[in-house]
Amino acid sequence: MTTENQAAIEQEKEYMERLAKQDSYPLWAFHRDGDRHPPKAAPWVWRWKEMRELAYEAGRLERIKGQGYRRALLMQNPGLKAAGMATPSSTKTMSSAIQIVWPGEIAEAHRHTAAAIRWVIEGSGAFTVQDGEQFRMEPGDLNLTPSFVWHDHKNPSDEPVIWLDCLDAPMVGFFDAMFQEPFPEDVQPITKPDGYSNASIGNGLMRSVSSEVTGRALPLNYKWVDAYAALQAMNEGSRYDGIIMEYTNPTTGGHTMPTLACKLQQLRPGFHSDAHKHTSSVVYNVAKGSGSTIIDGKKLDWGFGDTFVVPSMNAHEHINDSMSEDAVLFSMSDLPLLESMLLYQEHHVDRQEVTGTIG
Ligand code: 1HN
Numbered sequence: 001m002t003t004e005n006q007a008a009i010e011q012e013k014e015y016m017e018r019l020a021k022q023d024s025y026p027l028w029a030f031h032r033d034g035d036r037h038p039p040k041a042a043p044w045v046w047r048w049k050e051m052r053e054l055a056y057e058a059g060r061l062e063r064i065k066g067q068g069y070r071r072a073l074l075m076q077n078p079g080l081k082a083a084g085m086a087t088p089s090s091t092k093t094m095s096s097a098i099q100i101v102w103p104g105e106i107a108e109a110h111r112h113t114a115a116a117i118r119w120v121i122e123g124s125g126a127f128t129v130q131d132g133e134q135f136r137m138e139p140g141d142l143n144l145t146p147s148f149v150w151h152d153h154k155n156p157s158d159e160p161v162i163w164l165d166c167l168d169a170p171m172v173g174f175f176d177a178m179f180q181e182p183f184p185e186d187v188q189p190i191t192k193p194d195g196y197s198n199a200s201i202g203n204g205l206m207r208s209v210s211s212e213v214t215g216r217a218l219p220l221n222y223k224w225v226d227a228y229a230a231l232q233a234m235n236e237g238s239r240y241d242g243i244i245m246e247y248t249n250p251t252t253g254g255h256t257m258p259t260l261a262c263k264l265q266q267l268r269p270g271f272h273s274d275a276h277k278h279t280s281s282v283v284y285n286v287a288k289g290s291g292s293t294i295i296d297g298k299k300l301d302w303g304f305g306d307t308f309v310v311p312s313m314n315a316h317e318h319i320n321d322s323m324s325e326d327a328v329l330f331s332m333s334d335l336p337l338l339e340s341m342l343l344y345q346e347h348h349v350d351r352q353e354v355t356g357t358i359g
Contacts, residue, residue: 006184040282041091041311042079043295045099045359048286048305051075052122052215055100055162070107070153072165073098073306078192086178087169089311091281093334096258097165098307101126101155109152109183115217116145119285119330120224121164121305124159130219132191137161138214138313140224140287142247142330145219146257148354164285164307166332168259197221206252217257222247224287228328231266239274242267242318267291267320275317278346282310289327291320300358308359315349 053071058071066269074097076088090096095114101107109129118128124138130151135143145151155161172178197218200208207213230245234244237243244265247256254260258307261280264287267273275294286294290303300308310316320327338344 023094025068039083041077041309043298043300043308043310043316043358044077044079044090045300045302045306045308045312047359048121048303048307051098051307051337052162052305056160057171057242059100059102059160069171070097070099070192073252077309077311079311085170086173087167089170090283090307091170091311091334091335093168093171093281094283094332095165095167095169095305096283099153099163099165101153101161101163103158103160106187107153107194108186109150109188110180111148111150111183112180113147113177114167114172115147115259116151116167117143117256117260117262117332118143119166119262119332120163121162121285123155123157123159123161125159126153126155126161126163128153129190132188133219134190134194135219135221136194137163137221138224140228140330142222142227142255143261144217144220146219149219150183150188151181151219156185166260167285168334168337169255169332171337185326195349201250204248205220207251213251215252217249218251219262227264231264231320231328237266237268240276240317241265241272242273242320255339257336259334259337261317261332261333261335263333265318265329265331267318267329269320269323269326271318271320273318274347275315275351276346277313277315277349279312279344280333281312282331282333284308284310284329284331287328287330287357289320289322289325291327292316293318294326294352294354295358297352297354298356298358299354315352317351 074088075090079089087095089240114122120139120141126137127134130149215343231243234243241266247262286302286304286306292299292301295310
């Protein structure tokens with residue numbers, strides 16, 4: 001090294017120290033020292049068998065009462081574990097959990113800025129109460145908890161109920177807009193008749209002229225029987241997803257909620273999709289059948305109740321290799337927010353060669 005070079009390096013170092021004193025950093029050095037490794041979500045699976053057993057164990061634990069307690073097991077993406085995110089999350093943008101509501105118990109009323117969805121996996125005796133209305137939850141039902149809606153859960157039946165919670169909490173946290181408050185009582189009073197919210201919008205076909213519902217996100221319930229029947233009736237699908245439909249917000253005709261898109265897709269017997277990648281991240285739960293998804297060259301076999309994630313820009317294709325049974329996947333993604341920021345991109349890729357497995 002020449003003395004001249006040495007002098008230049010010393011000079012830059014000294015300059016950088018002075019910048020640091022001003023809490024600044026030179027963009028050219030940031031770009032030049034290009035070995036940054038931001039934490040990345042991994043494609044991953046949480047198996048129903050294990051999560052179900054762990055949920056039952058959580059159910060039997062002594063009452064874990066505390067502010068807004070829930071017997072919910074957050075599914076933490078190993079790629080993000082080290083990132084120190086405020087909420088353990090399944091993708092960079094979404095948290096998901098397996099929650100058990102034990103017979104006879106209530107999960108106390110609270111509300112938070114993060115929006116949530118519940119997707120029922122097992123058991124049919126639980127209710128979620130939202131802004132004074134109770135919703136009965138049965139397997140395959142989807143229930144929405146929009147931002148800042150009071151909610152508590154109860155299970156007056158004699159069988160545990162298990163569902164998947166998915167929240168936009170990491171996105172809300174990114175904006176430092178995450179806060180929560182307890183309801184003054186453990187449970188909120190029921191002030192509306194059963195079916196009120198769904199009826200107030202004529203089940204998506206009409207709207208009340210006396211209340212302002214247009215554009216709002218409502219605490220709605222979508223029944224499995226209706227959703228599955230809709231898929232059965234369709235005869236045209238997507239090359240990447242098979243028969244796929246989104247649970248729409250009936251007051252806007254748009255995405256399920258402002259931050260989250262929930263979809264249900266059917267892979268008919270023998271279907272092998274084309275591969276693509278997109279900027280949205282997706283959390284899946286297997287509603288019916290079995291199959292596999294190849295994610296960035298790695299094969300992930302799935303069956304009923306498994307939860308898996310396809311992070312942003314991971315190439316993926318879905319396969320149902322049964323010749324007699326259909327497979328159905330429920331999914332939740334951050335698509336609405338990406339679209340509103342004009343950041344949604346989707347790219348076709350070639351079908352992948354399998355070089356490994358996940359899970
Ligand atoms: C939450 O409030 C619930 O209300 C479930 O049932 C899961 C995961 C992270 C943060 C808040 C619930 C949650 C959650």
